[in-house]
Amino acid sequence: MLQNIRMKKILAVCLLFGLSGLIYSFSYQEQDEYKQRNYFDVKCNCYVHEVYFPSGKLFISEQFSDSAIQNKNGKSIYFYETGDTADVTIFVDGKMDGYSFHKSSNGTIGVERFYSIDRLDSLKYYDEEGKLTVVTIYLNEKKEEYDVSRLVKYYPNGNDLVFTEYYERNKNKPKITIIDSLLYMRLLDSLANRSGKELFVANCSSCHTPYKDATGPKLVGVTKRRSDKWIRSWVRNSAKMIANGDKQAVALYSEWHKTAMTSFPDLSKEDMNKLMEYLASL
Numbered sequence: 001m002l003q004n005i006r007m008k009k010i011l012a013v014c015l016l017f018g019l020s021g022l023i024y025s026f027s028y029q030e031q032d033e034y035k036q037r038n039y040f041d042v043k044c045n046c047y048v049h050e051v052y053f054p055s056g057k058l059f060i061s062e063q064f065s066d067s068a069i070q071n072k073n074g075k076s077i078y079f080y081e082t083g084d085t086a087d088v089t090i091f092v093d094g095k096m097d098g099y100s101f102h103k104s105s106n107g108t109i110g111v112e113r114f115y116s117i118d119r120l121d122s123l124k125y126y127d128e129e130g131k132l133t134v135v136t137i138y139l140n141e142k143k144e145e146y147d148v149s150r151l152v153k154y155y156p157n158g159n160d161l162v163f164t165e166y167y168e169r170n171k172n173k174p175k176i177t178i179i180d181s182l183l184y185m186r187l188l189d190s191l192a193n194r195s196g197k198e199l200f201v202a203n204c205s206s207c208h209t210p211y212k213d214a215t216g217p218k219l220v221g222v223t224k225r226r227s228d229k230w231i232r233s234w235v236r237n238s239a240k241m242i243a244n245g246d247k248q249a250v251a252l253y254s255e256w257h258k259t260a261m262t263s264f265p266d267l268s269k270e271d272m273n274k275l276m277e278y279l280a281s282l
């Protein structure tokens with residue numbers, strides 16, 4: 001139960017900060033197929049709680065000095081099925097502390113997170129070649145407060161700071177400051193010319209793969225299962241459809257253990273058209 005609460009908390013943090021990738025996908029996994037083991041390890045003088053993939057490979061190892069279940073002082077480590085470390089988080093008195101990271105499946109660090117006792121101070125994102133691309137600095141006014149102002153710095157070519165976004169607390173629209181206008185224009189061009197597949201990879205692939213269920217359902221054939229209008233409105237704001245009682249939306253949501261999909265209210269019409277074409281091509 002406690003573990004569940006912690007999961008929900010991590011989930012909320014991830015959602016709020018758009019860090020919706022891997023950790024998020026852990027939350028809905030059915031426990032049944034995933035064998036678990038608890039023991040005390042004399043080597044680390046700690047309680048260990050382990051979860052295994054259905055294949056038998058180690059999936060989660062939680063190592064805590066207090067008890068395996070309470071997750072107070074120690075760390076949690078998530079693994080890929082290949083055996084590579086995926087994610088490490090350190091806990092002090094039940095709160096995330098210090099430094100944690102998430103590795104991409106190719107082994108390079110994808111995200112680094114810096115905490116001071118349960119307060120996320122900053123995030124650093126890297127591309128697959130290990131180049132720093134985005135830095136998010138949380139301007140925490142209060143401890144335990146997740147909805148805080150933040151400054152996001154973009155280094156799209158891994159070198160130069162091209163622009164920053166300042167999000168004021170509780171606001172969705174950032175104030176953009178352009179540092180290098182030439183590179184900024186180039187970036188806008190490349191963003192405007194993204195194909196449906198590129199849009200899918202950038203926005204959807206953290207939760208969906210075309211042919212295999214992941215955090216969200218596989219999307220092959222979805223344009224035959226659902227109407228064009230339904231998919232567009234779902235992608236723009238699934239929470240609203242669920243709240244409005246759309247039957248298919250409500251059923252889908254409960255089928256997926258009430259895992260919330262990110263909303264994309266700001267996708268342009270052209271990008272949505274490209275995404276729909278891509279989905280239809282699967």
Ligand code: HEC
Pocket residue numbers: 020024200203204205206207208215216217218219222225226231234235238252253254256257258259260261262264275
């Ligand atoms: C944070 C994870 C997440 C992201 C990111 C995400 N989805 Fe989803 N998606 C889900 C989940 C989970 C569901 C299942 C319904 C639910 O629980 O909300 C879903 C359902 C869907 C469905 C309905 C599938 C069906 O079988 O009817 C479509 C279509 C869809 N997503 C498209 C997209 C597209 C397109 C993007 C990117 C623009 C996207 N999703 C991004 C998690 C995500």
